[in-house]
Amino acid sequence: MADEKKPVKRVVPMEVLVLGVSRTGTSSTREALKILGFRDVYDYDYMTWHWGHAELWSKAIRAKWEGGPPMTRDDWDTLLGRCRAVVDNPANLFGKELSEVYPEAKIVLNVRDNADQWWKSFSATIFKNVSQHYKNPSYLTRYIHHVNPMPEWHKWDDLNMLMVKYGATQGKHYYDEHNERVKKEVPTDRLLVWNVKQGWGPLCKHLERDVPDQDFPHVYETKDYQDKAQYVWRLLYWMAFWHTFWSGVFVAGVGAILYFMTLPVRRVIGI
Structure with a gap:
């Protein structure tokens, strides 16, 4: 098990990229993908428990926000090599890069009914947590970040910090802007714009899987x-x-x- 926490070369094809922002049912989608046979789905939870990946994620962060050397296909394959799908963070933050690196992967864009509904869920969960620990961090919180194996960890909260700084108006603008950008950048034949309330049908059709004989999962x-x-x-x-x-x-x-x-x-x- 210890070896699984270290990056490996790609051993399975990349098949699905779920680019919806957090609190659009991405965790439920992760569980649905596992039921459909896409085992080992990379998401924020996976990254949290695989700190051996920190060096490559730090490189990806520097490449995107700090003008560092770009990530290569080999870098991404080494980082995501065990997984057939990427969901939530980091997928939505690196959606453009991943969709270009893996043109064979199908894209799913999770959405809520509207931005107001999304913000209601986001503000009661992620916003609340991030505000408590990041907006006016205590010395203990700063120390925890200091000893974290990945010092750049807070940059994963690019979206979350935006919410803390600007609140509902700017947050809802980010949500709408992100969705429109994905629709513009991804070819329509690769893209499914989907609300988890729609259940198995559209998702299974897009991913060319049979509809499972069980209810659609709802988690988190x-x-x-x-x-x-x-x-x-x-x-x-x-x-x-x-x-x-x-x-x-x-x-x-x-x-x-x-x-x-x-x-x-x-x-x-x-x-």
Whole structure:
């Protein structure tokens, strides 16, 4: 299992890119894709638990926002090599790049009924969490980000930070602008614009899969998300605690070694 947390060369084809922004049913879509046979779906959760990917994601971030060297097909294959589909973050933030790198992949754009409905869900979940920890971060929050294995992690919250800074009006504008950009950039024969309320039918037709004999999954409703966010932050607090603890043990150990190594010399000179 430990090896799975490190990037590998592509071993399966890339088949689906789900480019809808967060809180458009992307997590439910991830579970639906798994039911349809697209196992190992790369999304924010997958990235969170695979910190061995941090170096390549940092390169992707620098390439997109900081003028760094561009990601190659080999880079993306190494990063996403185990997965047949990419959903949510990072898919929506790197949608243009991924759709160009994988022209064979089908595109799904998750949407809500309208921007107001999307914002209602977003503000009760991601916005609430990001506001608490990013808008006026405590010293503890800053320390947690400092010890995070991927220092550029906060840039994944490009959309989320925009919401915190500008609130509902700018947030809804981002949602509409993102959807229109995907529709403009992706050829219509590759694209499905889809609301999860439509269920299996349109999705299975687009992906050329039989409709499963089970209900469409619905996960991460508002309370589910809030519970998950609290759980993740507890893990980050423990990570910061153990990082501090073992750093202290290391410093104390080095100090003890130096103390005993220099003891004879200090006795001679009378210190």
